[in-house]
Amino acid sequence: MHLPVLPPVRPMLARPAPQVPEGRCYEPKWDGFRTVVFRDGDEIELGSRNERPMTRYFPEVVEAVRASLPPRCVVDGEVVLVDADTGVLDFDRLQLRLHPAASRVARLAAETPCALVVFDVLALGDEDLTGLPFAQRRARLEELLPVAPLPLDGPVTGVRLTPLTRDRDVALDWFDRLEGAGLDGVVAKAEDLTYQPDKRVMTKVKHVRTLDCVVAGYRPHTSGPDAVGSLMLGLWDEHGGLDSLGVIGALPMARRRALVDELAPYVTDLAGHPWDWGGAAEGLTDAQRRSFGSRWNAGKSLAFVPLRPELVVEARYDFLDGGRFRHTAQLSRWRPDRDARSCTWDQVERPEPVDVRPFLAGGG
Structure with a gap:
């Protein structure tokens, strides 16, 4: 050029x-x-x-x-x-x-x-x-x-x-x-x-909106298992399943390391966990596939450490798209006062859909 x-x-x-x-x-x-x-x-x-x-x-x-x-x-x-x-x-x-x-x-x-x-x-x-x-x-x-x-x-x-x-x-x-x-x-x-x-x-x-979410697991940091890479968040659906929303990933390194010890009492096996899909791709919903998959990095490790779904965080986010955070959420605070089972889709505010085409065509 x-x-x-x-x-x-x-x-x-x-x-x-x-x-x-x-x-x-x-x-x-x-x-x-x-x-x-x-x-x-x-x-x-x-x-x-x-x-x-x-x-x-x-x-x-x-x-x-x-x-x-x-x-x-x-x-x-x-x-x-x-x-x-x-x-x-x-x-x-x-x-x-x-x-x-x-x-x-x-x-x-x-x-x-x-x-x-x-x-x-x-x-x-x-x-x-x-x-x-x-x-x-x-x-x-x-x-x-x-x-x-x-x-x-x-x-x-x-x-x-x-x-x-x-x-x-x-x-x-x-x-x-x-x-x-x-x-x-x-x-x-x-x-x-x-x-x-x-x-x-x-x-x-x-x-900016906030949402109280269940912490269902975490992915280890790329530096190793002694630090948390991202917290995996979910909401209970009307059928008793835990839908995957996305992750919180922006944390200071000192906090990432401290979280490994703090979350240790909640670590559990996949057996009986809401996200126990056995690693099989067949039969998974789109939300479940996205919980394990990465569109951006085909070589990324998809393993996660399952946690008993008892902890709640208040997450800051900008937009929910297809039942997922459009961008990585931010940690606002932990909610020890909140019952994890109360974290359902009922709390989600959804703006009324608006057609962008008249606006883009000069309609203001």
Whole structure:
């Protein structure tokens, strides 16, 4: 490639904040795969946040870039998958798009096509735009990608320009109203912000909820069995089964080591444990498969240490997608006062589904 900004580029990041700040440019926070797109003629590369190429997984996005973007450019955006029936972002099925088999990639591209939502431009032709203020980059982006008509049924495909407002009240409305569409929250950017790769110079405000969960086991840390890697969480369903929700993984190393001793009295055998599936794949529900499986690392150890389902933690999370935490939950506190059997789905708040397609088509 011969571009003024060359891959790999780590995208510019955002620092979390509890409230939407005043006096900024505001965009919805899309929840998909962050992607920096490089195009030099017929050569197109989709680079992920961790600098790994994703080009082979999204052939339909590559074709959309070829059809919609200038012959030589670099843009920053998000690959998203919108449910064709509901118009809600579907991160669970988006993860399934990362499949090693070429035949499977082609089939999924036809069955669950994705779109690229663009929110920044880093280069055009021979011009490096990263040193320009964001307001100017946004103006250039609007020239490239004017808001295009979008069918209000079926999948969302192609290359789309993200909505933007400078009205904080509008941004607050987006934050509240579009949670049901699967959006993460709101991103705020200063008008004079230059593009700074891998630096947290934007602001993000995300939805935060809490949920009391059963701790049903833990996975050992990659450093060895003397530290906890992640706590495995569940909720009791109406049939008496324990559904897997996901994990809490962000803990200080000293706390990880201390937890091994603290959890030792609760360690049990799989026999009689709610997740005693015998290691067999046949007959498992999707939730059970995800409890053992890893879409991101095929070589990851899937063994876990089962615990008697008696301990409860309050977990902070942003969104439940398909009965699972969309992202790794955070530990808020332990709840020794809470009966584990009371941790059921009844406590879960579910926002009303909202169709994102009119919003993305410029409907506000």
